[in-house]
Amino acid sequence: MSLANKLAEERRGRLAAERLLELKQSELAAARRKLDRHAQELSAEIDETRAEVATVRDENIRVKSDLSVAHHKVEVAERRLWHSIETVTDGFAFFDDTNQMLAANRAYLTIFDGMELIRPGVNYITILQVLTDEGIVNTGDMAPDDWRAMMTQRWMAPYPEPTTIRLWNDQYVKLIDRRGPGGDIVSLGLNITATVVYEARLKEAREVAESANRAKSAFLANMSHEIRTPMNGVVGMADLLTDTGLNEEQRLYVDTIRNSGEALLTIINDVLDYSKIEAEKLTLHPEPFDLERCIHEVIMLLQPAAREKDLKLLLDYDLFLPTRFVGDPGRIRQVLTNLIGNAVKFTSAGHVLVRVTGVPADQGGMGQVNIAIEDTGIGIPADKIDHIFGEFNQVENERNRQFDGTGLGLAISQRLVKLMEGKVWVTSEEGQGSCFGFSLNLETAEQEVPRHPAIPKGVHRVMVVDDIAADRLILERQMQMLGLNVVSCKDGAGALQMLNDSIDLVLTDHNMPDMDGLELAQAIHNAGHQMPVILLSTNPGYADRDPARKYLHALMQKPVPRRELFTMLETLGPIAPPKAEMPEPKATSLRKMRVMAAEDNKTNQLVLRKMLAHLNIDLQFANNGEEAVALFQSFAPDLVFMDISMPKMDGKDATRAIRALEAESGTAVPVVALTAHAMDEEEATIMAAGLNHYLTKPLRKNALENQVLAACPEGVQPPLSQQAQAS
Numbered sequence: 001m002s003l004a005n006k007l008a009e010e011r012r013g014r015l016a017a018e019r020l021l022e023l024k025q026s027e028l029a030a031a032r033r034k035l036d037r038h039a040q041e042l043s044a045e046i047d048e049t050r051a052e053v054a055t056v057r058d059e060n061i062r063v064k065s066d067l068s069v070a071h072h073k074v075e076v077a078e079r080r081l082w083h084s085i086e087t088v089t090d091g092f093a094f095f096d097d098t099n100q101m102l103a104a105n106r107a108y109l110t111i112f113d114g115m116e117l118i119r120p121g122v123n124y125i126t127i128l129q130v131l132t133d134e135g136i137v138n139t140g141d142m143a144p145d146d147w148r149a150m151m152t153q154r155w156m157a158p159y160p161e162p163t164t165i166r167l168w169n170d171q172y173v174k175l176i177d178r179r180g181p182g183g184d185i186v187s188l189g190l191n192i193t194a195t196v197v198y199e200a201r202l203k204e205a206r207e208v209a210e211s212a213n214r215a216k217s218a219f220l221a222n223m224s225h226e227i228r229t230p231m232n233g234v235v236g237m238a239d240l241l242t243d244t245g246l247n248e249e250q251r252l253y254v255d256t257i258r259n260s261g262e263a264l265l266t267i268i269n270d271v272l273d274y275s276k277i278e279a280e281k282l283t284l285h286p287e288p289f290d291l292e293r294c295i296h297e298v299i300m301l302l303q304p305a306a307r308e309k310d311l312k313l314l315l316d317y318d319l320f321l322p323t324r325f326v327g328d329p330g331r332i333r334q335v336l337t338n339l340i341g342n343a344v345k346f347t348s349a350g351h352v353l354v355r356v357t358g359v360p361a362d363q364g365g366m367g368q369v370n371i372a373i374e375d376t377g378i379g380i381p382a383d384k385i386d387h388i389f390g391e392f393n394q395v396e397n398e399r400n401r402q403f404d405g406t407g408l409g410l411a412i413s414q415r416l417v418k419l420m421e422g423k424v425w426v427t428s429e430e431g432q433g434s435c436f437g438f439s440l441n442l443e444t445a446e447q448e449v450p451r452h453p454a455i456p457k458g459v460h461r462v463m464v465v466d467d468i469a470a471d472r473l474i475l476e477r478q479m480q481m482l483g484l485n486v487v488s489c490k491d492g493a494g495a496l497q498m499l500n501d502s503i504d505l506v507l508t509d510h511n512m513p514d515m516d517g518l519e520l521a522q523a524i525h526n527a528g529h530q531m532p533v534i535l536l537s538t539n540p541g542y543a544d545r546d547p548a549r550k551y552l553h554a555l556m557q558k559p560v561p562r563r564e565l566f567t568m569l570e571t572l573g574p575i576a577p578p579k580a581e582m583p584e585p586k587a588t589s590l591r592k593m594r595v596m597a598a599e600d601n602k603t604n605q606l607v608l609r610k611m612l613a614h615l616n617i618d619l620q621f622a623n624n625g626e627e628a629v630a631l632f633q634s635f636a637p638d639l640v641f642m643d644i645s646m647p648k649m650d651g652k653d654a655t656r657a658i659r660a661l662e663a664e665s666g667t668a669v670p671v672v673a674l675t676a677h678a679m680d681e682e683e684a685t686i687m688a689a690g691l692n693h694y695l696t697k698p699l700r701k702n703a704l705e706n707q708v709l710a711a712c713p714e715g716v717q718p719p720l721s722q723q724a725q726a727s
Helices: 003-087 106-110 124-133 144-156 193-242 248-278 291-308 329-345 409-419 469-481 492-498 517-526 540-544 547-551 562-569 602-611 625-635 651-665 680-688 701-711 722-726
Strands: 091-095 101-104 163-167 172-179 185-191 287-290 312-317 324-327 351-359 366-375 423-429 433-444 461-465 485-489 505-509 533-537 554-557 593-598 617-622 639-643 671-675 693-696
Touching: 091 106, 106 185, 124 144, 172 193, 193 248, 193 602, 287 291, 287 329, 291 312, 291 329, 291 351, 312 469, 329 351, 329 366, 329 409, 329 433, 351 469, 409 423, 409 433, 461 469, 461 492, 469 485, 469 505, 485 492, 492 505, 492 517, 505 517, 517 533, 517 547, 533 540, 540 554, 554 562, 593 625, 602 617, 602 701, 617 625, 625 639, 625 651, 639 651, 639 701, 651 671, 651 680, 671 680, 680 693, 693 701
Parallel strands: 312 351, 461 485, 461 505, 505 533, 533 554, 593 617, 593 639, 639 671, 671 693
Antiparallel strands: 091 101, 091 185, 163 172, 172 185, 287 324, 324 433, 351 366, 366 433, 423 433
């Protein structure tokens, strides 16, 4: 090989080696750069890790600091809590689930008087043992072993009941223990000595108050008896005087005496009722009764007072509401008398309307009954409405100073309605009238089977004549209920103008301006009309004596119960001729009815004798209970009137003696109590003594007569003639 070729090949090898070296240097540079990047990343990671470690170290330092602060706060809270527990005067202790004491405050340990045994670690059973052995606790009538057994059983219960223990020094501690979820117990001992002493004093004060209340009730009962006894003579004699021949001035004096006596009795009854309500001694006596009849009885009672003032007393009883309910008719009648009586008292012109509505219920169910008394009287100022229901309160102004009263009527009515679980309301506008009402939930009693009157054929249109719009509306609704067409007129003149042959019946009020009902009936007859006319009068006795009475088909007391009105409509047609008077039976050989009266007061004997003088009876008196028992055996009466308060032997003891005599003979004579007492508990003791009926003084002639007629046996002369009974 030539030198040139060798040099060229060497040069080529050298160039290849240089290129390889450059390549290796390039790879080494790339590797170095990669290593540098990795080193940088690793350095960054190291820096981050160092930062995180520093952060964790700082966090640990902070957490340790917070834990130290929290631990300090817990120590402070525990110290304060325990300081508070030590400060309270009540005992406080902790027990674990094995009944070992963990801790107790000073008040808990004080009752043990520094005994070394009672400290944290002692068992609760040991504490009970120490309490009885050292005489710290007063177990009363219980033996120490029994007391410890009772307390141990209580302690082991899941939920120990609070109990009170009495210490040797008459201190009372109430133990309240609470068991935790883990079985540990927190025990609290409250010193309730002051409370026990207060309750003892309160009990003593209550007994004193109850004794005073019993004394007050006894005083009221005695006062009632002492007042009613002479009032029986006053009112009774006044009633008897009205039946004698008196001139107008004398009759005025007698009426004044009687009315004053009745007013005094009303005051006595109000005070007694309020006293019984206040003492929660007034009890209700529910029984089935007819509400519509009850309202009519009250209206009839107040009708004379309304008639004197020319007021109309109206009743609007919901046609779809039952009439028979279960309740206390006496108390409901008392509320009605108070509210309707007030309406009449404070109304000088216009009318008083009793409106009865409600939600009927099936038989035996509870139905709501609403009774509202609307009047056109003086009204009540808005700021005085709440005032009038207070005790002894009345609206004081120039307009009603003329009205007397105790101021108890509304208060008693409100409390009676509340006692019957009802409510009272009132709306009023001064000078325009008032509306007093009350609602009761009453059980519906068995109803009489309703029946519509058999209206004679040809009766389709009825004319109603009344100057009071409310009264016309009531009659219109009653007639429309029967399917009759109604024509209404507000006066007699208008009725005569509208009257024609299409009218089949006329219902007219009695007292109307310009032309009253009797004058209208005569004018209808004089005009040649033949349709029957029924007069509704608040004073039927007066209307019955008027010569125009012959133009009437019927005369009815107003307001008339629906049942009676419907019964009267069945008689439409030719007027029946008057019945011939029944001849008095001839005297027979039958004996007179024998009536014995036991009464120690001579005045009351005279009143009783005069009130029964019109009866055909043999009446004999006994002056006390002993005489009554003796006279009963010799006289053999058919009826006994027995005064309750008498010397030597009172009426109850005398009745018991009479019942004992009857037990031997197998007879039973009615005995009627005559008493001036008016308390419910007195009535119960009287009836328990064997009496059959109960009459409160002052006595009423009608009540005595009814008792005689009811007790009259067969085979004796009737106490009243047939004409007198019919009258």
